[in-house]
Amino acid sequence: MTGSFVFDPLLPWWLIIALAGMAMTAVALALHRGLSGWAFRAMAALVVVAALAGPVFQQEERGRLSDIILMIEDATASNRLGDRADLTAEAAEALATRIEARENTVLRRITVADGVDNSGTQLMTALSEALAQEPRGRVAGAFILSDGRLHDAERAPDMPAPLHLLHTGRESDWDRRIKIRNAPAFAILDEEVVLTLEIEDMGNAPSDARTAALDVAVDGAEPRRFDVPIGRPIDLPIRLPHGGRNVLEFHTPVMEGELTDRNNTAIVQINGVRDRLSVLLVSGEPHAGGRTWRNLLKSDSSVDLVHFTILRPPEKQDGVPVRELSLIAFPTRELFLEKIDEFDLIIFDRYKRRGILPALYLDNVRNYVEQGGAVLIAAGPDFASADSLFRSPIEHIVPGRPTARVLEEPYRPRVTELGQRHPVTAGLEAEFDGDWGQWLRQIEVQPEGGQVVMSGIDEKPLLMLDRVGEGRVSLLASDHAWLWNRGFEGGGPQLELLRRLAHWMMKEPELEEEALWAEATDQTMRIIRRSLSENVGDVTITTPGGEDVVLPLQEVSPGRFEALFDGPDIGLYRLASDTHSAVIGLGPASPVEFEETMAGDMDLRPMLEATGGGSFALVDGLPRLREVREGRPAAGRGWMGITPRDAFETLSVRQTALLPPWLVLLLISGLIIGGWLREGRRT
Amino acid sequence: MPFRNLNDGVTPVVIGGNDWAAAWAMDERGNPLYPVGRGYSGERQRELAYRFGVNLVMHVLTGNYKSDQVHVPALLNRLGQ
Numbered sequence: 211m212t213g214s215f216v217f218d219p220l221l222p223w224w225l226i227i228a229l230a231g232m233a234m235t236a237v238a239l240a241l242h243r244g245l246s247g248w249a250f251r252a253m254a255a256l257v258v259v260a261a262l263a264g265p266v267f268q269q270e271e272r273g274r275l276s277d278i279i280l281m282i283e284d285a286t287a288s289n290r291l292g293d294r295a296d297l298t299a300e301a302a303e304a305l306a307t308r309i310e311a312r313e314n315t316v317l318r319r320i321t322v323a324d325g326v327d328n329s330g331t332q333l334m335t336a337l338s339e340a341l342a343q344e345p346r347g348r349v350a351g352a353f354i355l356s357d358g359r360l361h362d363a364e365r366a367p368d369m370p371a372p373l374h375l376l377h378t379g380r381e382s383d384w385d386r387r388i389k390i391r392n393a394p395a396f397a398i399l400d401e402e403v404v405l406t407l408e409i410e411d412m413g414n415a416p417s418d419a420r421t422a423a424l425d426v427a428v429d430g431a432e433p434r435r436f437d438v439p440i441g442r443p444i445d446l447p448i449r450l451p452h453g454g455r456n457v458l459e460f461h462t463p464v465m466e467g468e469l470t471d472r473n474n475t476a477i478v479q480i481n482g483v484r485d486r487l488s489v490l491l492v493s494g495e496p497h498a499g500g501r502t503w504r505n506l507l508k509s510d511s512s513v514d515l516v517h518f519t520i521l522r523p524p525e526k527q528d529g530v531p532v533r534e535l536s537l538i539a540f541p542t543r544e545l546f547l548e549k550i551d552e553f554d555l556i557i558f559d560r561y562k563r564r565g566i567l568p569a570l571y572l573d574n575v576r577n578y579v580e581q582g583g584a585v586l587i588a589a590g591p592d593f594a595s596a597d598s599l600f601r602s603p604i605e606h607i608v609p610g611r612p613t614a615r616v617l618e619e620p621y622r623p624r625v626t627e628l629g630q631r632h633p634v635t636a637g638l639e640a641e642f643d644g645d646w647g648q649w650l651r652q653i654e655v656q657p658e659g660g661q662v663v664m665s666g667i668d669e670k671p672l673l674m675l676d677r678v679g680e681g682r683v684s685l686l687a688s689d690h691a692w693l694w695n696r697g698f699e700g701g702g703p704q705l706e707l708l709r710r711l712a713h714w715m716m717k718e719p720e721l722e723e724e725a726l727w728a729e730a731t732d733q734t735m736r737i738i739r740r741s742l743s744e745n746v747g748d749v750t751i752t753t754p755g756g757e758d759v760v761l762p763l764q765e766v767s768p769g770r771f772e773a774l775f776d777g778p779d780i781g782l783y784r785l786a787s788d789t790h791s792a793v794i795g796l797g798p799a800s801p802v803e804f805e806e807t808m809a810g811d812m813d814l815r816p817m818l819e820a821t822g823g824g825s826f827a828l829v830d831g832l833p834r835l836r837e838v839r840e841g842r843p844a845a846g847r848g849w850m851g852i853t854p855r856d857a858f859e860t861l862s863v864r865q866t867a868l869l870p871p872w873l874v875l876l877l878i879s880g881l882i883i884g885g886w887l888r889e890g891r892r893t
Numbered sequence: 894m895p896f897r898n899l900n901d902g903v904t905p906v907v908i909g910g911n912d913w914a915a916a917w918a919m920d921e922r923g924n925p926l927y928p929v930g931r932g933y934s935g936e937r938q939r940e941l942a943y944r945f946g947v948n949l950v951m952h953v954l955t956g957n958y959k960s961d962q963v964h965v966p967a968l969l970n971r972l973g974q
Binding site: 488493496497498500501504505514515516517518519521534538541544545549552553 | 965971
């Protein structure tokens with residue numbers, strides 16, 4: 211219950227003041243002229259002015275409100291290192307007991323867990339949200355029990371009361387970590403990329419260590435160990451071994467007394483991409499399908515196409531003077547002897563022996579394939595003839611022998627059963643709406659090894675793939691693929707087929723027949739095994755902890771087997787199935803929680819200072835609680851302050867007018883009559 | 894080139910001031926059906942009309958093959974570097 215005087219004027223203040231002034235002037239005149247009743251008149255004027263000002267006595271009934279204290283407990287991964295979790299829990303209980311023992315104080319406890327999507331410790335977000343739910347005028351203080359490492363300092367709220375940090379750090383804490391400074395997501399094969407990493411010691415590290423061991427493993431292979439200096443960035447030149455995903459694992463051994471081993475390993479995944487692909491296309495003669503090949507290869511901007519069409523064979527002797535011909539020389543020696551290794555793919559499109567390429571050159575082509583090159587033969591009727599490319603040293607690598615029959619009848623190309631499993635032709639039907647158009651010519655060939663993935667008339671092989679040595683050869687026993695391109699009878703998936711064929715030949719990792727890989731989304735990985743055989747063995751997963759898990763693989767579509775696996779830990783998983791192996795890194799390359807593991811007030815200091823709060827190490831024991839006034843320093847040696855807010859709510863208000871109208875009337879009339887009487891009696 | 898992007902740079906129509914088709918026309922025995930020019934110079938004209946025809950077919954079958962060839966020496970140069 212509190213009481214106070216307030217005014218509730220009947221007229222505007224200036225008018226009241228003006229009236230008072232006029233009254234005073236009149237009283238002064240009366241005094242000067244010796245009017246005996248002047249005192250009565252002055253008092254009457256005073257009463258009028260006071261009545262106009264309307265004095266009110268106001269009484270309020272107030273309810274006292276409790277102070278609110280926020281306590282934020284950090285339960286993120288970085289505050290669970292070592293004994294930090296226990297330390298935090300103990301301190302939280304002790305502090306809660308003390309706060310609750312205070313009268314008229316309410317404690318709000320908030321627990322902060324790991325942020326989603328590797329966003330780290332969101333302490334300030336939690337504090338802002340908690341503050342938003344409480345009236346600002348009642349918040350008397352806030353305590354953060356944490357390792358002091360937070361990742362949302364920019365979201366710090368404007369605190370109305372002191373903020374204190376009770377951190378879990380120790381003087382003796384130290385940690386060694388690998389920091390990847392820059393890691394490219396993509397790198398061009400056969401070109402060096404530079405990766406910068408640093409081994410850093412944080413905290414109270416043993417000072418005698420100058421170098422640390424660094425194990426580098428590529429794709430889960432046996433690691434190689436290097437000695438690297440600590441605390442200095444190291445440039446690591448890397449040459450990717452293969453296209454597709456390359457997993458590089460860096461690890462430095464865990465030292466005695468380190469806080470955590472979680473940041474001693476870093477996983478970098480770099481996608482290897484090829485530089486420009488060079489393709490040599492040799493068309494034996496101008497024909498309607500020639501442009502199809504060219505367009506396909508030209509449409510891929512990463513392909514450098516060197517194209518030669520034999521427009522005029524050398525045996526042609528018709529007496530035309532050379533100066534009247536405008537022909538481009540075919541630099542056979544340069545192409546087939548000197549620079550053949552530079553090509554990723556050589557396509558012979560309806561090419562036949564014409565005395566242009568001597569046997570020596572074609573033998574070199576065979577060599578080129580055996581050493582890892584790729585040759586695609588798109589056979590026309592020439593392939594069945596006596597001048598066939600087959601009747602040359604290439605014979606040994608071509609997967610089909612021509613029977614010299616050329617079948618000229620309409621047929622619909624089909625994907626064979628094996629082809630359904632082969633990545634080049636698997637799911638080809640789905641790539642095109644409707645029936646495929648027919649082709650009108652097929653060269654009969656006798657398979658000699660290799661895989662028949664498409665067939666034509668009477669199941670005769672149409673598309674054959676084979677591996678020779680380290681290289682690849684394929685034979686398309688028809689030159690009518692262009693009919694699909696031109697939409698003959700509706701056309702067909704010619705672009706997709708030829709694209710996949712060309713990419714398979716150039717060893718794109720995603721078109722390998724036998725492959726094992728995994729795709730990760732968060733902590734779940736989808737393990738995919740592609741195979742030409744009907745049964746594949748189970749997959750063995752080796753977790754980062756060294757455990758082996760064996761999972762069966764389910765066939766989801768022909769030639770594609772899958773399994774799902776939830777990896778509990780962040781880190782490198784090794785997969786093995788049959789003779790194939792793969793590695794995959796789950797989770798972020800370096801979890802943000804483990805980047806900074808030293809506990810302390812480094813991140814929070816400006817916020818603490820702004821509110822007058824302080825930071826205390828929990829290992830030194832819990833500081834005492836003390837009450838301070840607002841705006842005063844709220845922390846000192848061994849104590850931390852809260853500011854009681856004395857907040858209240860008003861339950862009722864009662865107003866009493868001090869000069870009720872009847873009293874005013876009585877006073878004025880009494881005084882005026884008194885003045886009149888006095889003045890009347892004297893005269 | 895108005896057809897550059899449409900049809901591999903191959904024009905679908907050729908309009909010229911010369912009667913090439915008449916010069917090409919021949920009967921079953923391979924003899925020309927229509928006379929072209931006079932004497933030796935006429936034969937020369939017929940020869941050039943044939944050559945134009947051959948070139949036209951080559952153009953239709955190979956598209957912009959020839960204009961691509963401009964880049965081949967540069968591509969070959971780049972290889973192996």
